[in-house]
Amino acid sequence: MKGKNLLGNTLLAAVVGGACLIAVLLRTFAPAVILPGLDLPMLALLSLIALTAECYLAPKSDRPWVLAVLLGGATFALLPWCAGLADGETVWKLFLAGAAVYGGGAFLYGSMSRRLSATPAGRLAPAVSAFVLFLGCQALAGLF
Amino acid sequence: MREYGKPLAALAVAAVLLAGARFGLAGIARSNAEAEQTAMMAALLPGSSSFTPEEYGGEDENIAAVYAGETGYVVETVTDGYVGEIRLLVGVDASGAVTGAVVRQMEETFGLGGRAASDTGFLAQFLGTAGDAAVGENVDALTGATVTSKAITKGINSAAAFVTGADVSSGATEWGDWE
Numbered sequence: 001m002k003g004k005n006l007l008g009n010t011l012l013a014a015v016v017g018g019a020c021l022i023a024v025l026l027r028t029f030a031p032a033v034i035l036p037g038l039d040l041p042m043l044a045l046l047s048l049i050a051l052t053a054e055c056y057l058a059p060k061s062d063r064p065w066v067l068a069v070l071l072g073g074a075t076f077a078l079l080p081w082c083a084g085l086a087d088g089e090t091v092w093k094l095f096l097a098g099a100a101v102y103g104g105g106a107f108l109y110g111s112m113s114r115r116l117s118a119t120p121a122g123r124l125a126p127a128v129s130a131f132v133l134f135l136g137c138q139a140l141a142g143l144f
Numbered sequence: 145m146r147e148y149g150k151p152l153a154a155l156a157v158a159a160v161l162l163a164g165a166r167f168g169l170a171g172i173a174r175s176n177a178e179a180e181q182t183a184m185m186a187a188l189l190p191g192s193s194s195f196t197p198e199e200y201g202g203e204d205e206n207i208a209a210v211y212a213g214e215t216g217y218v219v220e221t222v223t224d225g226y227v228g229e230i231r232l233l234v235g236v237d238a239s240g241a242v243t244g245a246v247v248r249q250m251e252e253t254f255g256l257g258g259r260a261a262s263d264t265g266f267l268a269q270f271l272g273t274a275g276d277a278a279v280g281e282n283v284d285a286l287t288g289a290t291v292t293s294k295a296i297t298k299g300i301n302s303a304a305a306f307v308t309g310a311d312v313s314s315g316a317t318e319w320g321d322w323e
Contacts (some may be wrong), residue, residue, distance in 0.1 A: 009151035017158030022261075024165050029172040031180045034261055037228060037251035071151055078155065082162040 004062045008106060009071040011057075012050035013083055014093070016075050020083035027084075038080055038094060043101040046135035048130040051109045055126040068106065073099025101137075111132055188235030189245035191215035206244075206302035215290030216243065219306050221299035226291040227251045234303035239272040243302055250292075266293070275304035 026033045036042055054061065076098025080086040086094055109129055116125035185195050192213030200210045208231070209220040218235035222229050228251035235243040247261040260266060269283045277297050279285045285293035304310075 005147055006151040010154045013151060013158050013279065017162060020158075020162050021165060024162065024169065028169045028176060031173070031177040032184065034249060036254075039227070039251060067148070075155055078159050079162055081265075082166065084157045084166045084285035089265070 004064050005073065006063060006068060007061055008050055008054040008063055009054045009060050009068055009075065012047065012072060012075050012102065013079070014102050015050045015053070016079045018078050020085060022100065023085055024083050027029070032033050038076075038086065038095065040101060040141040041134070041138045043076060043094075043098055044105060045134055046076075047102045047105040048109065048134055050084070051106055052126045052130045053097075053110075055113055065103070069103035072102030072106075074096075092128075105133065152321040159161045159278055161171075173236075180247065184233060184246060185211060185213065185218040185235070188233055188246060189213045189216050189218050189237070190235075190243060192218075200306075202306065204302050204306065206299055207306055210306065217303075217307055219303035221302050223254050223295040223299040223302075225250060226257050226289070226298040227253060228301065230295050232296065232299045234300050234304075235308040236304050238307070240308035242270050242273050242277075242300055242304055245270055245296075246302075247296070252289070252292050257286070259286055260289065260292050260296055267296075273300070275301045275308055275310050277301055277304075304312070 023035055025118045026035060073095040077086070077095035078093045080094060081088075081091050112129040112133065116122065116129055152273045168236045182195065185192050187208060188212070192204045192215045195211040195213050195218060198212050198217075200207050206221045206223050207219060211220075216235065219234045219236060221232045222233075229249070230247065231249040232245055233248055234245045237243050239300070245267050247267075250258070251258065252258045256314060263286060266284070266286055270277050273282065277283050277300055279290065279293050279297050283293070283297055
């Protein structure tokens with residue numbers, strides 16, 4: 001376990017919490033706004049923002065994978081539920097989808113950004129990796 | 145081990161803050177939503193300012209709610225789009241002509257079907273129709289979003305058919321099925 005941490009999950013809680021808070025405020029003060037759904041591209045977007053922030057803050061960090069994936073799922077289930085954006089029936093789906101998206105995203109994102117950062121143009125690598133992965137996830141979600 | 149407590153603490157703090165915001169703002173959210181809905185319905189149905197919910201007991205599964213105004217009805221419809229459900233509010237005057245339509249909720253693809261919510265040119269095509277809107281005939285579909293366009297057409301035709309009394313099994317509201 002030495003050298004491993006859950007910084008990505010802490011950042012994920014901050015990112016998802018911030019997004020949910022924005023949704024609550026929009027729902028309260030601008031009810032006409034059409035909020036995007038909590039679908040796969042949205043879960044991927046929030047995960048990738050947290051992973052990108054983690055990559056810039058602690059580029060060499062590793063994570064305890066099982067715990068990270070479970071916490072990722074719990075974050076996507078608990079926070080939207082507390083914000084009133086998901087009901088009891090949806091929470092389990094969000095837990096499973098969130099765990100899969102965060103776990104898969106962290107694995108793919110880590111692999112990509114490590115390779116890209118080996119080049120002289122490495123400073124932008126985390127952001128570019130996240131953007132490419134998000135586009136891939138959007139295309140994948142469109143297939144279902 | 146202490147390191148592992150941070151994400152749990154962050155999660156707990158975020159959960160408490162969100163629950164507090166949700167329940168603390170619930171009253172304001174409810175009154176704002178009601179005021180916005182009334183203003184939206186008044187814009188969709190010119191000449192009407194107050195709306196009374198009416199129970200809908202018909203067979204059309206696309207109709208979710210009906211509100212009676214002084215000059216006609218505002219009908220809330222729900223149809224299946226490309227990604228998920230599309231919820232519309234449609235104003236229909238007493239003669240059965242559509243006076244306005246607005247997308248209230250959708251999850252369609254950003255840049256494709258999602259444009260239906262803001263493309264006034266697309267939605268304006270339905271003004272004056274009376275259950276006879278048809279993509280490819282008197283309605284041009286949004287580029288790259290035929291399914292979304294048909295779903296919206298279906299909802300608007302259902303709303304008009306409610307007022308005109310058209311038989312929902314006659315095809316007036318079944319039009320748009322692509323399966």
